Amino acid sequence: MNGNFSYCNPTRLYFGPDSMQNLRGELEKYGPNVLLCYGGGSIKKNGIYDQVIEILRAAGKQVTEDGGVMPNPTVEKLYEGCRLARECKADLILAVGGGSVCDYAKAVSVSVHCEDDPWEKYYLRMEDVSCEIVPVGCVLTMVGTGSEMNGGAVITNHQQKRKIGHVFGENVFPKFAILNPTFTFTLPKYQMVAGFYDILNHITEQYFSGQDDNTTDYISEGLMRSLIHSSRIAVQDPTNYEARSNIMWTATWALNTLLAQGKSTDWMVHMIGQAVGAFTDATHGMTLAAVSLPYYRHICPCGLEKFRRFAVNVWQVNPDGKTDEQVAAEGLQCMENWMREIGLVMNLRELGVTEDMLEGIADATFIMEGGYKVLSREEVVQILQESL
């Protein structure tokens, strides 16, 4: 474990098929005014909306609805949410949906009482919160982002062609999250597998860094193996509770700050993927899938030992009689095979990217410094070209 760090995660999780029973008790901890955030309306079709509304009414809450949160929540939507939350004097923001809705709820929570423009303050200037924070709770209907137990909140500004994540501190983490794996059963396959890849990539972003031996990396290997195993079951049998519940739990632990403790992290796939998202509005997990293999093959020589370990420990590649380069390459080939098998988008063209966008996407890509190689802008362009 490198350096000094502190760890505390205050989010309370309720997990399981009956976890919604805990919503009422949580609601009682907050005042009467609830801003209810949700997405495009699927929760109205599958009955989750009705369940939540019934519990809110039984708890005597004044509910202000804030539907239509889009998959990549925009800055304009953020402004609208802040206005609604101010108007209703929200005591609690309840997010019912996937990572985008949770991210959005957190972005609203730190912006309602903020005098500055939140986009400029949190996303362009990356400043800390200096105002009252409205508490957030989550009812999760889609897994992948880990947003239910962390401080991340990604917002997209289409005009400026920027998709930026701010990682807020513990005081912004959801106070509680309700994780019912059966709520994820009806998700379309495209969204489901995009979420699976988002999970894997959260783990690899934190795994492919550092030269030391670190307990965290062993935990990461376990989570990846569990995810790969369960994802293969889930794509064949989406209502397999065992598989979906394991994936839901893995998603939370993949990005609830544990895996980042005591080590450096990479995050370049997310940086490139988010820049792609700013230009195309494509599904987040698919933007990661489309650029990952060119990126990892590019940096592999700089972190060869770890890529070799990834091959052996995660993909059970037999290293006997092979060079480290061969073992590492075989591991990435196994990852590619799995990605194709579960049905991910494997190139940027399918996401609407054209050659003429690449320079702009590269300009919109933040270069992070924690991984095995600090990319130049030219290398970002090269990776984008290889991802087309």
Next chain:
Amino acid sequence: MNGNFSYCNPTRLYFGPDSMQNLRGELEKYGPNVLLCYGGGSIKKNGIYDQVIEILRAAGKQVTEDGGVMPNPTVEKLYEGCRLARECKADLILAVGGGSVCDYAKAVSVSVHCEDDPWEKYYLRMEDVSCEIVPVGCVLTMVGTGSEMNGGAVITNHQQKRKIGHVFGENVFPKFAILNPTFTFTLPKYQMVAGFYDILNHITEQYFSGQDDNTTDYISEGLMRSLIHSSRIAVQDPTNYEARSNIMWTATWALNTLLAQGKSTDWMVHMIGQAVGAFTDATHGMTLAAVSLPYYRHICPCGLEKFRRFAVNVWQVNPDGKTDEQVAAEGLQCMENWMREIGLVMNLRELGVTEDMLEGIADATFIMEGGYKVLSREEVVQILQESL
């Protein structure tokens, strides 16, 4: 993930070589009166006591000392600690030591304001806390028990020949814990390796249960592999920071409630080991080591698939051309080899157990029902005989 569960761990950890710098800030959250608990005085030799006292004085605290907490804290010592805490009107109990001191501090914390006899209420009747709880903080100097981030508190009653653990709820968890791996460097080898086995056994107690595929078991495999790897380095080179820090982090996550989520757990090695401890006052981890192999070989046929998986995933046993029984046995043989290699006590005689004690130890053993086999009293006696 089986059933419904909730998860929240409120303990704040400060980890690393400079983690003591955070003690002052934590102390400021509490009132002026501090009960300072520690063990046999090793912290006075290695300078940790002086560091803590200096920070307590600088923070203007009134310190009441409660030293001499023994490795298996007794009910008499608990009564004494309660009296001291009442007399000094303790606002905070600060435990400086290993798991025994942390366990003791928690037992005192729930007993100071308790009108009942705490041994009878918490340990014989297993009742919940119904009084004010004095907050606890920890400065850890020895790893193994995970007590720094959980609600466990084991107390021994020599007169009644009972060593019993009560697992208290989140409100009893330490508010903060300072984890400096360098503080563990000077621990005698016997205590160090006993702690290592305590960690492994915390994981196996939670791993050897259940028939389903569960993400938790993959995390457990990762933690076990990290522990085995780092323990081999630490026994050769006790001041290897990388190894000791990984072991410290693994110990915390082995028993901070994560691994028990969504699955049943066994705990029979601890039940038998604690009964041995009540009769011999032997070092906790060594009591577990002495009875583990006979126990696991006894239950192996009832959880064959998991023991096979343990062999392959934790010990890298090659299963090709072998029966499941052979693979499982080979895994336990690898575990035995590792136990001998790091220098554990492998039989009960070395801990002072004699043949005539076995019936009494069996009587003092609580039979738990979460593992692969519910033991009869006769089977407990048989396992004890095989452990002699």
